[in-house]
Amino acid sequence: MTEYTVSPEGVSHVACVGAGVIGGGWVAHFLARGYRVTAWDPADDAADKLRRLVEAAWPALTELGLAEGASREHLTVASTLEEAVAEAQFVQESAPETLEIKQDLLARIDAATPTDVVISSSTSGHGMTEMQVDCPTPQRLVVGHPFNPPYLIPLVEVVGGEKTDQSAVRWASEFFEVAGKSVITMDHEVPGFIANRLQEAIWREALHMVANGEATPAQLDASITEGPGLRWPLLGPCLTFHLAGGEGGMAHMLDHFGPSLKSPWTRLEAPELTDELRNRMVEGCEEAAEGRDIAELVADRDRAIIEVMRVVDNVRKGAS
Amino acid sequence: MTEYTVSPEGVSHVACVGAGVIGGGWVAHFLARGYRVTAWDPADDAADKLRRLVEAAWPALTELGLAEGASREHLTVASTLEEAVAEAQFVQESAPETLEIKQDLLARIDAATPTDVVISSSTSGHGMTEMQVDCPTPQRLVVGHPFNPPYLIPLVEVVGGEKTDQSAVRWASEFFEVAGKSVITMDHEVPGFIANRLQEAIWREALHMVANGEATPAQLDASITEGPGLRWPLLGPCLTFHLAGGEGGMAHMLDHFGPSLKSPWTRLEAPELTDELRNRMVEGCEEAAEGRDIAELVADRDRAIIEVMRVVDNVRKGAS
Incomplete structure (x- = not known):
């Protein structure tokens, strides 16, 4: 040592x-x-x-x-x-x-x-x-x-x-x-670490869509900046879906929307949603929520979205 | 009709x-x-x-x-x-x-x-x-x-x-x-439309990482909220990478970092980077940039990030 x-x-x-x-x-x-x-x-x-x-x-x-x-x-x-x-x-x-x-x-x-x-x-x-x-x-x-x-x-x-x-x-x-x-x-090496793997998954799917004529770069960007991108500065993908489960949170989300993982919504195949994976996600979201219940998370999210939209609006208006 | x-x-x-x-x-x-x-x-x-x-x-x-x-x-x-x-x-x-x-x-x-x-x-x-x-x-x-x-x-x-x-x-x-x-x-139906395909690509990669013990939900969320998520309210994935190419923009980015699409950075396989795809991306980014050059985009991005971080900080501090 x-x-x-x-x-x-x-x-x-x-x-x-x-x-x-x-x-x-x-x-x-x-x-x-x-x-x-x-x-x-x-x-x-x-x-x-x-x-x-x-x-x-x-x-x-x-x-x-x-x-x-x-x-x-x-x-x-x-x-x-x-x-x-x-x-x-x-x-x-x-x-x-x-x-x-x-x-x-x-x-x-x-x-x-x-x-x-x-x-x-x-x-x-x-x-x-x-x-x-x-x-x-x-x-x-x-x-x-x-x-x-x-x-x-x-x-x-x-x-x-x-x-x-x-x-x-x-x-x-x-x-x-x-x-x-x-x-x-990180405990051990993973190619691309964490954020780049997530970012690269988006990027590759975006390239597939452009290659197939399914979307233009401008549409792809708008789909993020006008949509989920407004939530991500405050809530990452896990807590975002924790809230998509309504009052039942991630557990409800996985138990009800789990089957959609089989849908061909992206070219990336999903992992098997085993009980172990389900429980890790549910417990992991509890940890990430740091004691805030769904109503508190929703209130925080909404305040952040309003202010983030205002920021983006001002920057766009002020753009040279 | x-x-x-x-x-x-x-x-x-x-x-x-x-x-x-x-x-x-x-x-x-x-x-x-x-x-x-x-x-x-x-x-x-x-x-x-x-x-x-x-x-x-x-x-x-x-x-x-x-x-x-x-x-x-x-x-x-x-x-x-x-x-x-x-x-x-x-x-x-x-x-x-x-x-x-x-x-x-x-x-x-x-x-x-x-x-x-x-x-x-x-x-x-x-x-x-x-x-x-x-x-x-x-x-x-x-x-x-x-x-x-x-x-x-x-x-x-x-x-x-x-x-x-x-x-x-x-x-x-x-x-x-x-x-x-x-x-x-959209001109024609694509399963998951546009934003959900991008979001789902992130989500599936995130589930793989949790299933493999490579990251916890809290780490996955922090990797977005403290990282690329701060850019996405203003710049989607295409213009983000347009800026990653420095003054050469998307053309430089694809010509130099194209080979990284072969890297195992996510479980999603990338499409072949043909000349046609390259050119569609380059022209699409020009369109999405709406006449702003790289220096202007960078200045806007930086202003947005600073303000977005301030918003998120205030929301977190005010969190009940």
């Missing part, structure tokens, strides 16, 4: 390796949370692009509320990877999504970073097991998968690879929480 | 057959938009439940803005189906999702409703072709599929069956627009 000299709360200096849309978004986020950030990217124009990205994001970040002492001045663009990570207390890698690039880069980062520092990858698709193969100290490497833009969307999915020490997964999860993110810590 | 005596703008009296969560939601919506509503439901306690639902929804509807003359007093609960529809200028059916029930009920509604009136079904899964088999005048029957709660979520998907006259589809689409809904008119 690795000893981490710096606690998740004690971090003041992070390194961001790769400074494109995602890496640059991380830089903006960490600066706004008050960290000193050292960034490195091999592209010639990377430093200029990065500073422009931070400039563009700063008004939004200021409006959301900067941490005490946060400043754009706390960004240093290093001229080598080794320089960027030499004194870092945490490293976030955001290189292109090519396995070989990730393997090489993580091995270089691992070799150059003090051994008691956790290294996290922004990968949206590769497992840490396949990325950490060439790393000298793979036990401190984790996936910390963000969503675009990382300076606004709170979610980070944290998971280790086969050679990762669980203490690194715990340390990273705690650090991301301290740094203002919403963290989902 | 049927003649409709009343124009979509001229409707003042609608009938709602079935007054559960969806039918009752329609009642609340139509009352708030200033219509007189006659409702019928066979359940003993239906009238009481319906009045409670309308009471519960009314504060939200008032806040959103009632139509001139709108009043809860304009609701009549009829004692028979025939009485409910006798003088209606539009009928919305919201019975349980059982094909035989829908077939029987629509045939009864069809027989009792003046022949120049359009009849719409709230079905979320059955096609009109299979539901209208026993109807004497099937040409005026359409699907008008709402989302829960129908008094808040704008989307209605309108589509006919094989025996439906396209004039009824057009009349219904116009009427729903006049009645304040966002309408997607």
Whole structure:
């Protein structure tokens, strides 16, 4: 078990390796949370692009509320990877999504970073097991998968690879929480993690519909923005269907609409609705509801939908 | 081709057959938009439940803005189906999702409703072709599929069956627009219509993940509410990925990330990314963007996310 000299709360200096849309978004986020950030990217124009990205994001970040002492001045663009990570207390890698690039880069980062520092990858698709193969100290490497833009969307999915020490997964999860993110810590690797699997299921079905002439991209988008998309900022798919069951909640929903899982409503085949799956869903929804009964959830949902519609309306009206 | 005596703008009296969560939601919506509503439901306690639902929804509807003359007093609960529809200028059916029930009920509604009136079904899964088999005048029957709660979520998907006259589809689409809904008119029947196919793809993948112990319902919900769900009220899945391509938009996204469609990120197999599909997606996103370039879309997205997060935060804090 690795000893981490710096606690998740004690971090003041992070390194961001790769400074494109995602890496640059991380830089903006960490600066706004008050960290000193050292960034490195091999592209010639990377430093200029990065500073422009931070400039563009700063008004939004200021409006959301900067941490005490946060400043754009706390960004240093290093001229080598080794320089960027030499004194870092945490490293976030955001290189292109090519396995070989990730393997090489993580091995270089691992070799150059003090051994008691956790290294996290922004990968949206590769497992840490396949990325950490060439790393000298793979036990401190984790996936910390963000969503675009990382300076606004709170979610980070944290998971280790086969050679990762669980203490690194715990340390990273705690650090991301301290740094203002919403963290989902996964027990084991699943391709695409959680949110991307759900998002990808929508995306693939959408592509099938366009390929078959069943819907246009504009209709597909409207079907979400005018429909279920208005519920999803407050209630995910499970609690949404918990409410679709009326006062009987998820139990009623599964017991009555279970057979619709056999319908050809999407090209994705549903799993068998066993008693065990039914009960896991019912108990899981109780947990996710955090003590709120159906009437309370409905009241919250309705308030959120009204306000979300108002926000979207204003943004559309103000659109240039 | 049927003649409709009343124009979509001229409707003042609608009938709602079935007054559960969806039918009752329609009642609340139509009352708030200033219509007189006659409702019928066979359940003993239906009238009481319906009045409670309308009471519960009314504060939200008032806040959103009632139509001139709108009043809860304009609701009549009829004692028979025939009485409910006798003088209606539009009928919305919201019975349980059982094909035989829908077939029987629509045939009864069809027989009792003046022949120049359009009849719409709230079905979320059955096609009109299979539901209208026993109807004497099937040409005026359409699907008008709402989302829960129908008094808040704008989307209605309108589509006919094989025996439906396209004039009824057009009349219904116009009427729903006049009645304040966002309408997607579909050319032909697809099981699950559009939004439910996308929603069902997410739902099935979510059930697989719970069945396999890969995620809990609370994690699945958090992965949406803290992640992509914050973007979806403004940008649907197509424009979301249009932005994921950076300045190159959907074209860059498909040309560079196309291979990830082969990844096992969900159990749903992707379609072949042919040149034709690529081009339809690229052109469709241009259409959906309505002239906004990537920088404008990003600025709108960021403003919406910030405000949506604020809304959700306030609702959560105020939660009882």
